[in-house]
Amino acid sequence: MTELPDTIRELAAELVGILGERGVSTELRAREKASADGSYLSPIITEQLPLGLADIVAFPTTAQQIAETVAAAVRHGVGITPRGKGTGNYGQAIPLENGLVLDLSKARGVVDVGDGHLTALAGTPIVTIEQAAHEAGQQILMYPSTAQSSIGGFLSGGSGGTGSIAHGSNHQGFVLALDVVHAVPDATLVHVEGDDAQPYVHTYGTAGIIAQATIALEPLQEWRGLFASFDDFGTAISVLREIGRLEPTPRLVSADLPVLANALPADPGIPKDRSSLRAIIDVAAVAAASELIEQAGGRVEDVRDGAQTAMKLSMISYNHPIEWLQKSDPGKYFHIEVAGDALVDRIDEVHAVYPGGMLHIEAQKDRPIGMLAGIYSSAQEVYEGFAKLAAIGVGVHNPHVWFVDHEVERTLALSESTDPAGLLNPGKLQGKRPAAVSA
Structure with a gap:
């Protein structure tokens, strides 16, 4: 194994004094584990993301230890990549320029x-x-x-x-x-x-x-998990917006094609070969939601209570349906984030943009959002589809980026005083000079 630079060994010695022997690691296995996230699920990220390997991992357990660890890294000129539980899918917790991974998962309470x-x-x-x-x-x-x-x-x-x-x-x-x-x-x-x-x-x-x-x-609120199914996806999404507008406001309303039901573990609330609609809904709105579903020709498969039900429905919402598809067929699918009423009104055109196109949709009060999956061939084909979607009224956000794309100018301006040496999560803020030292 390549010997670590003096800077890292000196930082490790200081951090042991702050965090104890078990709060710091330079072992290869710990460094590798701390240098990966869920980005392997994105074929676009897999092709493009410049990977790095942490030189050292720190595990503070208190807010004060977090501050002391950051201060030590700055004094040694070592870049700092913060990390939660590593569940992100787009590389934001990967140490592109090596250095210190600040694992915050033990600072809990x-x-x-x-x-x-x-x-x-x-x-x-x-x-x-x-x-x-x-x-x-x-x-x-x-x-x-x-x-x-x-x-x-x-x-x-x-x-x-x-x-x-x-x-x-x-x-x-x-x-x-x-x-x-x-x-x-x-x-x-x-x-x-x-x-x-x-x-x-x-x-x-x-x-x-x-x-x-x-x-x-x-x-x-008193929540219920509502499970419904439909003969076809178009019918499912025809009521999704209306359920999302019920009062009290639902916490979640999701729908997708039968392909997801067929990929998920068996559940009587999500029957195979049928389009599924699922909602976390206030008990006072269950009757109204059920009526909307049945009037559209759908079936209410089940209504369940309990925190575990809400957790289950959350774990098959937003980008998670795409992960189920990717796990069942590794490397086959990609997805992009989409929004707008065209997801409902022009769904056949939306699906036609990408080979194998299929939408997972979420209700919102203003306009539905979703994850549009397709069969992956190249990043260029993915990007070319953005214009086609825009032409039919679909808003598109490319999630396959590891750098900040929210309020970039504001973040750059703030970081001039909060990170003068460019040591915080190096490589993730475009326009920011690199870390002073890449160990």
Whole structure:
């Protein structure tokens, strides 16, 4: 094995003093594990992403240790790639320029629950946060489809999920305050609230690393999981928008072609060879949703309660259906994020853009969104399809990028003071000079 540079060995010695022997690793297996995420599921990313290998991995367990670890890395001029639970699919947690991977998954715990708010360490799993909110008679506004992911990872790399029908994205009223760490030699926890906290959301830690977060809560609702099926996909999506507009607002409404039902493990609520519609819906709206489904010729297969039902439905929403297809046929499928009423009104044209085209669709209050899958041949063919989709009124976002594409200019401006040496998640903020040292 190649011997580590002096800079890394010196940093490791300092970090052992901060985190203890078990809080630091330069072992190859730990470095390899910390240098990969779910991006292997994207054939586009697999072809294009410049891979890196961590030189050292740190596992802080408190917010203060996060600050002390960052400060030490900055003093040694080592780039810092923050990492939650590594569930992201697009390489934002891969250390492109080696250096330190700051694994925050052990910095977990709910610090405080109050009326309308909850504070937790960055590595706290979303399911733990939701449970703590429930015990206080409240619920979080939204959570990602990978509900086992951490709150810091969701805020740094995610954008929305279960609950977004009512509340939009996680930079729209979800975050009340953050404790962040800037890349300076004497780094400490910096508390930011309200509008001042938003520039750290969905920017992959390039302007500051989230150590602790305070998020909004709302009164707990009684949710049900509704499972329905239809003879064809067009009929399923014909009622999806209407169910999404019911009051109280559903937490989730998803639909897809029979190909997904056939790829999923057997479940009587998702019968094979039928288009599936699934919803997390307030108990008061179940009757209205059932009536809409039956009037359209669909069948209500089941109505279930319990947190496990909501978790199951979340895990087959947003990009997860595409992952099921990719796992059943590795390397065959790609997907892009799409939006607009044309997903319903012109679905046959949407499907025709890519060979094997098939849409997974999510209801939203303003316009439906979805993940359009196709059979992968080349990145060029994928990109050429963007214009074809735009021509029929479909909004397109290319998710297969590992660099910041949200409020880039704002992030660059902020990072000039919060990361003057370019050490935070090097390679993820285009226009930012590289880290001072790539070990």
